[in-house]
Amino acid sequence: MPELPEVETTARLVRPGVEGRRVRAVEVEWLRTLGGSSEPAFRAAVVGTRIAAVHRRAKFVCLDLERRGCPAGGLLVHLRMTGRLVVTAPREPVPEWRKVSLQLDRGALHFLDVRKFGRFTFHADPEAALAHLGPEPLGPEFTEEALWAGLRSRRRALKPLLLDQSFVAGLGNIYVDEALHRAGLHPLRSSASVRRASAEALHQAIRSILAAAIEREGSSFDTFYRTPEGKPGEYQHLFQVYGRGGQPCRTCGSTIQRLVVGQRGTHVCPRCQPRPRGAALAGRRP
Numbered sequence: 503m504p505e506l507p508e509v510e511t512t513a514r515l516v517r518p519g520v521e522g523r524r525v526r527a528v529e530v531e532w533l534r535t536l537g538g539s540s541e542p543a544f545r546a547a548v549v550g551t552r553i554a555a556v557h558r559r560a561k562f563v564c565l566d567l568e569r570r571g572c573p574a575g576g577l578l579v580h581l582r583m584t585g586r587l588v589v590t591a592p593r594e595p596v597p598e599w600r601k602v603s604l605q606l607d608r609g610a611l612h613f614l615d616v617r618k619f620g621r622f623t624f625h626a627d628p629e630a631a632l633a634h635l636g637p638e639p640l641g642p643e644f645t646e647e648a649l650w651a652g653l654r655s656r657r658r659a660l661k662p663l664l665l666d667q668s669f670v671a672g673l674g675n676i677y678v679d680e681a682l683h684r685a686g687l688h689p690l691r692s693s694a695s696v697r698r699a700s701a702e703a704l705h706q707a708i709r710s711i712l713a714a715a716i717e718r719e720g721s722s723f724d725t726f727y728r729t730p731e732g733k734p735g736e737y738q739h740l741f742q743v744y745g746r747g748g749q750p751c752r753t754c755g756s757t758i759q760r761l762v763v764g765q766r767g768t769h770v771c772p773r774c775q776p777r778p779r780g781a782a783l784a785g786r787r788p
């Protein structure tokens with residue numbers, strides 16, 4: 503599933519083709535993609551607006567809309583499993599698996615989705631729709647102090663806590679496994695047991711791994727995630743643990759193990775990430 507680096511890459515690459523463009527028409531092929539809105543209501547909200555800005559928040563691509571220079575709500579795009587955004591030039595054919603298209607005053611923006619779990623929804627107040635999300639891991643609010651305080655105040659296993667979008671936004675299975683490995687922390691360890699130095703290492707790992715993954719346009723390890731230009735990302739070549747069960751750890755040579763934590767396939771190095779005992783396990787009081 504696309505995570506922060508893949509969604510950031512998507513937002514950056516569609517931006518030049520759609521920012522400042524006006525929406526002339528809307529085509530809907532799979533109604534559920536609109537997330538409960540009717541097609542006429544969606545059309546009425548979006549047609550005639552100008553796309554003022556394209557940005558990312560957590561795992562959403564956000565398109566801010568304007569009408570006659572005034573804010574007019576926004577579109578939130580969640581790629582889920584197999585969603586993609588693609589911009590086409592005028593008279594270019596509609597790409598395969600298209601679910602929704604915005605016809606612009608030049609070219610078009612298409613939402614493609616093989617498995618149809620993705621969403622392309624209109625919100626009169628997009629900020630309110632995103633208010634439940636925690637801080638951006640690359641933003642100014644996500645400091646070492648804030649992460650340390652957040653870990654201390656909870657008694658949850660690290661992996662599910664870091665996947666919780668209200669704790670920190672944009673991380674998913676891949677980048678949590680990679681960050682915990684780099685910080686030397688086991689995914690089942692209780693957040694409250696993490697020492698200050700390890701919290702700092704985790705903060706540093708999250709930020710540097712996300713930045714490196716954005717630089718490489720995300721990770722593609724199956725046929726689904728492609729950039730809007732149709733290219734695979736490159737970060738999968740740098741995975742240390744994710745998807746490497748049974749292979750040697752690149753740091754210490756131990757065999758990477760695959761566990762299930764909170765129903766998610768999880769990859770750990772048994773030597774770099776020692777398994778917690780007793781009080782250090784989530785859910786047990788020290």
Ligand SMILES: [Zn+2]
Pocket residue numbers: 751752753754755756771772773774775
């Ligand atoms: Zn190792």
